[in-house]
Amino acid sequence: MPEGHTIHxxxxxxxxxxxxxxxxxxxxxxxFSDSAALLDRAELTRTEAHGKHLFLGFRDADWIxxxxxxxxxxxxxxxxxxxxxxxVRLRLANDTSYVDLRGPTTxxxxxxxxxxxxxxxxxxxxxxxxxxxxxxxxxxxVARSRTTIAALLMDQKVIAGVGNVYRAEVLFRxxxxxxxxxxxxxxxxxxxxxxxxxxxMREGVRNNRIDTVxxxxxxxxxxxxxxxxxxxxxxxxxxxxxxxCHICGSEIRTADLAARNLxxxxxxxxx
DNA sequence: GTAGGATGCTAAC
DNA sequence: TTAGCCTCCTACG
Numbered sequence: 001m002p003e004g005h006t007i008h009x010x011x012x013x014x015x016x017x018x019x020x021x022x023x024x025x026x027x028x029x030x031x032f033s034d035s036a037a038l039l040d041r042a043e044l045t046r047t048e049a050h051g052k053h054l055f056l057g058f059r060d061a062d063w064i065x066x067x068x069x070x071x072x073x074x075x076x077x078x079x080x081x082x083x084x085x086x087x088v089r090l091r092l093a094n095d096t097s098y099v100d101l102r103g104p105t106t107x108x109x110x111x112x113x114x115x116x117x118x119x120x121x122x123x124x125x126x127x128x129x130x131x132x133x134x135x136x137x138x139x140x141x142v143a144r145s146r147t148t149i150a151a152l153l154m155d156q157k158v159i160a161g162v163g164n165v166y167r168a169e170v171l172f173r174x175x176x177x178x179x180x181x182x183x184x185x186x187x188x189x190x191x192x193x194x195x196x197x198x199x200x201m202r203e204g205v206r207n208n209r210i211d212t213v214x215x216x217x218x219x220x221x222x223x224x225x226x227x228x229x230x231x232x233x234x235x236x237x238x239x240x241x242x243x244x245c246h247i248c249g250s251e252i253r254t255a256d257l258a259a260r261n262l263x264x265x266x267x268x269x270x271x
Numbered sequence: 272g273t274a275g276g277a278t279g280c281t282a283a284c
Numbered sequence: 285t286t287a288g289c290c291t292c293c294t295a296c297g
Contacts, residue, residue: 002278002279003278003279006278052278052280067279069280069289069291070277070290071277071289071290071292072290073292089290102290103291103292104290105280105281105289105290156279163278164277238278258285260278260279
C-alpha cells in the first residue's frame with residue numbers, strides 16, 4: 001500500500017525497532033548481497049522519508065535507498081526471525097526484531113551526494129517538516145501548467161507522496177473536476193488541497209491506512225449500512241466505479257489517465 | 272491452476 | 285505512448 005503515508009510510517013517503524021544498535025543485514029534473495037555485506041553489523045543511525053522514497057541511514061554517510069514501487073512490501077516481526085523466503089531482498093535483524101523487504105523497485109546503497117540528488121528532483125512533501133516543505137513551489141508549477149490537475153497531483157516533481165488514492169480522494173473532497181487544467185486551479189483551491197493533504201496523510205501515517213470520509217458522511221451518520229472498502233480504508237470514490245456517490249447518489253465514474261485508474265463523481269466534482 | 276490487476280516509475284521509441 | 289520491472293492476491297474455471 002505504498003503512498004507517501006506508508007513510507008513515512010515505515011521510516012518511523014524501522015527507526016523504532018532498529019536504530020541505535022548494530023543490525024544483521026542480509027539479502028536472502030541475493031540481489032542486494034554485496035551491499036548487505038558492507039553494512040552487516042553497522043548501526044542504523046537514522047531514517048528518513050521524502051514522498052515515496054525511504055532512506056535508511058547507517059553509520060555516518062551510508063544510506064539504503066528504498067522505493068517500493070507498486071508491489072513492494074515490508075513486513076516487521078519479533079525475534080526470532082523465521083527462515084527468510086527466497087523473495088526477501090533485504091532483511092535486518094537484531095536481538096528483538098526483524099524486518100523483511102520484498103519486491104521493491106529500488107533497494108540500493110547510496111552516498112550523501114546521491115541522496116541529495118534524489119531530494120532535488122522531488123517536489124515538496126506534505127508530510128515533511130514545514131521547514132523544508134514549501135507548497136508555493138508546487139503551486140508555481142501547477143499554475144503554469146496546461147496538464148490536468150489529476151496528472152499534476154501524481155507528478156512527484158510537483159508534489160511528493162500523493163498516489164492514486166489520495167489524488168482521487170482529495171479532488172473529491174474539494175469538488176474539483178480531475179480534468180481541470182492546473183492553471184485553472186486558484187491559489188485558494190491549492191492552499192485548501194495542500195492543507196487537506198497534510199491532515200489526511202498525517203492521519204494515514206498514524207493509522208497506517210487511508211481514510212478520507214468526513215464524520216458527517218460515514219454510513220452511520222448517513223443512516224446507511226456499514227461498509228468496508230476494498231483497500232481497507234473508508235473512501236468516497238477510489239475503486240468505487242459504478243457505485244453510487246455517498247453524497248449525491250450519482251454513479252462514480254472511472255477512466256484511464258496516464259496509465260492509472262481515475263475515479264470521480266461527475267456531479268460533485270465540477271469544472 | 273491460471274490470468275489479471277494493483278496504492279509506481281523509468282527508459283526507450 | 286508503451287513495455288518492463290518486481291510480488292502478492294483475487295476472481296474465475
